[in-house]
Amino acid sequence: MDLKGLNIGSFGPEDWTEAGLVAAVVDRICCVRGGQLHEVARRRSLVLTLCVHEGRLYDGGRYAQIYDTVTDTKVADRPDWVLSLCSYQGALYDAGNYLRVHETLTGREVAARPGTIHTLCPFGDALYDGGNYPAIYETLNGREVGRRHEEVLALVTHEEGLFDGGGDGRIYETLTGQEIATREDSVLTLCAYEGLLYDGSSGGLIFETLAHRKVADRDFPVTALCSHRGRLYDGGPYGFIYETLDGRMVVGGIKAVTAMVTVPPDLFQALWSRTQHLR
Numbered sequence: 001m002d003l004k005g006l007n008i009g010s011f012g013p014e015d016w017t018e019a020g021l022v023a024a025v026v027d028r029i030c031c032v033r034g035g036q037l038h039e040v041a042r043r044r045s046l047v048l049t050l051c052v053h054e055g056r057l058y059d060g061g062r063y064a065q066i067y068d069t070v071t072d073t074k075v076a077d078r079p080d081w082v083l084s085l086c087s088y089q090g091a092l093y094d095a096g097n098y099l100r101v102h103e104t105l106t107g108r109e110v111a112a113r114p115g116t117i118h119t120l121c122p123f124g125d126a127l128y129d130g131g132n133y134p135a136i137y138e139t140l141n142g143r144e145v146g147r148r149h150e151e152v153l154a155l156v157t158h159e160e161g162l163f164d165g166g167g168d169g170r171i172y173e174t175l176t177g178q179e180i181a182t183r184e185d186s187v188l189t190l191c192a193y194e195g196l197l198y199d200g201s202s203g204g205l206i207f208e209t210l211a212h213r214k215v216a217d218r219d220f221p222v223t224a225l226c227s228h229r230g231r232l233y234d235g236g237p238y239g240f241i242y243e244t245l246d247g248r249m250v251v252g253g254i255k256a257v258t259a260m261v262t263v264p265p266d267l268f269q270a271l272w273s274r275t276q277h278l279r
Helices: 265-277
Strands: 021-025 029-032 034-041 047-055 056-061 066-068 075-076 081-087 092-094 101-105 108-112 117-123 126-131 135-136 141-149 152-158 160-164 170-173 179-184 187-193 196-201 205-208 215-218 224-228 233-235 242-244 250-252 257-262
Touching: 021 047, 021 056, 021 224, 029 265, 034 265, 056 081, 056 265, 075 141, 081 126, 081 187, 092 117, 092 126, 092 141, 101 117, 117 160, 117 179, 126 152, 135 152, 152 196, 160 187, 170 187, 179 187, 196 224, 233 257, 250 257
Parallel strands: 047 081, 047 257, 081 117, 117 152, 152 187, 224 257
Antiparallel strands: 021 029, 021 257, 029 034, 047 056, 056 066, 066 075, 081 092, 092 101, 101 108, 117 126, 126 135, 135 141, 152 160, 160 170, 170 179, 187 196, 196 205, 205 215, 224 233, 233 242, 242 250
């Protein structure tokens, strides 16, 4: 991420690496800077998903609502937990325990599923969803593109393919159905970074997926992987955010990390300004 145009103010060189990284820690949404978390907003329950859409950050979670994070404005109510937010072709979409996919800002229902929808992901010219049905669908036309043994918990675009992982510990190239890796525990998160694919599991392991190479071992489940400014980060209920590949602790002594996202400089500045007003 280029920091050109970001008014970094009192940022020292040691702060530049994380500038632009935002983490959800239990019920708080925070800027990561200089080895600390700086609170942007707080919700009444767990924050489970973060998404940048058209220059704005949105959050959703167990509080069954979706917010424009910077303005702290509620943009949608849902009947149950919001588990996934996704920006696709100029629209923001949400899904969760309410068995529906909505176009968030209009409230229009675009799909219904027979179970919880865990994940949304764009690939090519289509939007895809996965959950505990357990299947993967092309969301807007309802076409089933894959069926799995257990729930689908993660979808990610990597290079020229779409990949999925889930409760059975297996990772697939979604549209071909080819199994590319097997883990001993549930695959909770997938992340494309520097031309490679990585996965994190409920057993606390992080692998370079296609090479089957273990790169990190945490004490608790890995719930978030994030590629940011040429580095890979991970977090979970183990009380730390790590720079994954060199094991450097970025932030310590915190509660569970439930989501992470990288944001552009102007959006980070708006979020950072909000942290200063909350001090």
